[in-house]
Amino acid sequence: MSTQYERPPESAADWTVPQDWARYTADEHAMWDRLFARQSAMLPGRVTPAFLEGLDVLRMTKPGIPDFDELSERLMKKTGWQVVAVPGLVPDDVFFDHLANRRFVAGRFIRTPDQIDYLQEPDVFHDVFGHVPLLAHPAFADYMQAYGQGGLRSLGFGALHKLARLYWYTVEFGLIRDGDDLKLYGAGIVSSYGESRFALEDASPNRIAFDLIRLMRTDYRIDDYQQSYFVIDSFEDLLRQTMETDFAPLYAALETMDDLAPDAILAEDRVLTRGTQAHAKVALSS
Ligand SMILES: [Fe+2]
Numbered sequence: 001m002s003t004q005y006e007r008p009p010e011s012a013a014d015w016t017v018p019q020d021w022a023r024y025t026a027d028e029h030a031m032w033d034r035l036f037a038r039q040s041a042m043l044p045g046r047v048t049p050a051f052l053e054g055l056d057v058l059r060m061t062k063p064g065i066p067d068f069d070e071l072s073e074r075l076m077k078k079t080g081w082q083v084v085a086v087p088g089l090v091p092d093d094v095f096f097d098h099l100a101n102r103r104f105v106a107g108r109f110i111r112t113p114d115q116i117d118y119l120q121e122p123d124v125f126h127d128v129f130g131h132v133p134l135l136a137h138p139a140f141a142d143y144m145q146a147y148g149q150g151g152l153r154s155l156g157f158g159a160l161h162k163l164a165r166l167y168w169y170t171v172e173f174g175l176i177r178d179g180d181d182l183k184l185y186g187a188g189i190v191s192s193y194g195e196s197r198f199a200l201e202d203a204s205p206n207r208i209a210f211d212l213i214r215l216m217r218t219d220y221r222i223d224d225y226q227q228s229y230f231v232i233d234s235f236e237d238l239l240r241q242t243m244e245t246d247f248a249p250l251y252a253a254l255e256t257m258d259d260l261a262p263d264a265i266l267a268e269d270r271v272l273t274r275g276t277q278a279h280a281k282v283a284l285s286s
Helices: 026-042 049-058 068-079 092-100 124-135 138-155 160-172 193-201 212-216 235-244 247-255 278-285
Strands: 082-086 103-107 175-178 181-184 206-209 228-232 271-273
Touching (some): 026 124, 068 124, 068 138, 138 235, 160 228, 160 247, 181 193, 212 247, 228 235
Parallel strands (some): 082 103, 175 228, 206 228
């Protein structure tokens, strides 16, 4: 999401471009297969069962990077979502409008071998492997649409910065309760080999029960693993809280509150894990 990008001349008015599946090289498909095998081996037992069920949507008739047309056809049957290609980051209003119309925008390039564990811009592996499986889950699919609709409204309140934290701490880096256990569901985590273990098993980060206002006050890290993860009870509960909240007074209230540091813990937080922040301290001192 960003507003400083010029629309490339080859893209349509809604910024979409053809995926051009036939143009991928054998090496690019092999990179997808390698990442897919690595993540799908490590995620069972760590990721929410809904993600593993949704992963079946990605098992295409052709190996390698999914063909978005085939993917959309499958997803459409399940929850009415489609996947469309974009050339890179798109402006906020364009991004929200796609979500509000149940279209997920995905990058079409794939990382190179030297970027296997870290890259700055989301590639097709992050966007499709990370995000698409949960779009096959009805409540999560509705949540993503509601987020897009809320995003369009937030532009009128100058509150995008606050709302972006909701996306960050749920869609990208969310954890979910599973009985007495925690499981992964955020796309930024499940598409990352390192963070899939860190988010769940490392002593460093805080794990705090989801609280909408609290979370929308909290800054986040874009350059390293998160210092706090927020834990939802269920996708149904996340959807319900989002739908039942009147965001206009919430944005007004947030204006009167201080932002919180990524590692902050408040007296009223329901803390599941008080992190040592050892990872962040090492990173900051190096
Ligand atoms: Fe993402």
